[in-house]
Amino acid sequence: MGGYTGKILRINLSEKIIKTEALNMELAKKYLSGRGLAGKMFTDEVPANVDAFSPENKVFIAAGALTGTNTPTSGRFMVVTKSPLNGTLAASNSGGYWGPQLKFAGYDMVVLEGKADAPVYLSIYDDKVEIKDAEHVWGKDVYETTSILKAEFGDDQAKVLTIGPGGENLSLMAAVMNDLYRAAGRNGVGAVMGSKNVKGIIVRGTGKVENANPEGTKVALSNVLKKIRENGVTGQGLPTYGTAVLVNIINENGVYPVNNFQEAYDPDADMISGETMAEKYLVKKDPCYRCPIACGRYCKWDEGEGGGPEYETVWVFGSNCGIHDYEAIHQANDLCNKLGLDTISVGATIAAGMELFQRGYIKPEELAGIPLEFGNAKGMVEWVRKIAYCEGLGAKMALGSYRLAESYGAPELSMSVKKQELPAYDPRGVQGHGLQYATSNRGGCHVRGYVISPEILGLPEKLDRFSLEGKATWVKIFQDLTAVIDSTGLCLFSSFALGLTDYTGLVNEITGFKYTDEELLACGERIWNNERLHNLRVGYTKADDTLPKRFLEDPIPDGPSKGHVHRLDELLPEYYSVRGWDKEGVPTPECISALGM
């Protein structure tokens, strides 16, 4: 066996019991690792109706089947738990170096159970695993905590995963951070760690991950490396400009949300584009483990320096808040990294707050002197801080845009799906991507099936973004393939250059499993259905597979996508049908049985 270490580390925080157990390889064959296997273990072990903050909830921090191998982009891992933001089966992905280090230490995943009676952190050095007191770092930010834990550990090669004040204060937008600037950002997973009194996990491993077929692996690796290097997106576009290269592309297509999605074209977007970042702020690339793409940025601005920002972050603190001040965007990004918050949800919640203020729902006296108008950069940065520390109106905002807008009787002003904030693409001008938003198993998300790829970027082929034809099938295939990639521990961006057959080849050579393409993709479909079944168990229905009213009723007011609404009603029945679900969006017994679930 290769790829997998075959071992799980299970920590009962209430009882302070640490044990290792063998990975269930039969389940792994069906659900791979990472998002898939951890998701399956979650649904097997944790009652669906558990309160996300109760000790009965569990956190699975799971590397992928290929994480830590020599495969390009194999630096990723998943944080899987019940989301406190929306009750879905949260699976938040992060890169960097922490995941590979966990594999080198000999573990495919860490399972956190129960609740520590006081703040603790975990220290893992191969098979030496300890639960340590974390009182002295509780309350400290991500950067400080990282350096203190490293100093205590006494080995600079150790990698730190930690929550910040956002997670400690149970913000529903709290991230789990690792390697300083990397985030398992979405679904509020950082708050679940906070609820268990776990500040972080430092890990150092001295082993290596084996390949089942070393010769075959060599050939497969050189093949995919060549494809990644020669592909225009992964070989040139992303390395040169990072993800923020999308600012201009998405804007020129007229699907770039402005002022909380009130508009979809920003004439000044170039002021905060990837090109502008490269020209004025970029110091160096900041790649993840074994990544030839190196889209990560390290920037310097007037008052500081640090990792990022990504496209989503630039957009959400920029145009979506009516802001074109790159300094403020860098500051807000840095604050989120430092305080352990999801940039997308925080920025989108501030934007929703701005619209609530614009329309008179939030009154000036609630602001304690901090401006909340679109375009006010200084105010925006201060609201990020107030959200992390739950100060004043910041406490309401820390619950996310849906609960904020609902508390003013205007939930329709939250641009979210299943209570999670939508990312930087207006669905009215990308019909397939909009269907993906509505059906994403974790709520508003762009990386559960990045249909922007065919609809805007022309990869693997160009689709008419306004057309409905074939979109339900495209969405299903993208969702299933993404579930596979997420569970291998490879970066989703590898898929700009690689196809299903490449992934099958890599998985087979490295793990020794013998999947056909169809069987591997079926793992993705199984993972998708497992997540869907969890959502149905917690009470989600067809009615929740929807988009904010604005997208269904109000045409885009201006720009290249002017006049379009999202035609979800026409797409959803076909989507259910290609998934093998009934008219209510429930997987049929035939579908479940065909998948061997």
Added chain:
Amino acid sequence: MHVTIKLFATFRDGRPKVEIRELPEETCVKDILQSLGIAAEEVAICLVNGRDANEHSQLVDGDTLALFPPVGGG
């Protein structure tokens, strides 16, 4: 006629980000590519007024042409 030409990413190397050109009627995208020294196969995304176009698309007065090399993200 007047056409606005916008270039992005590496197409900006040694070329203006944006320019308004006076062009003869019936100018095609490929004529502009030629004058810019960009080969058609280097273009990944070609938009005229925000809608998909290609090298054979004919331009009219007031059009905005946007050209991108292969780029992506998420």
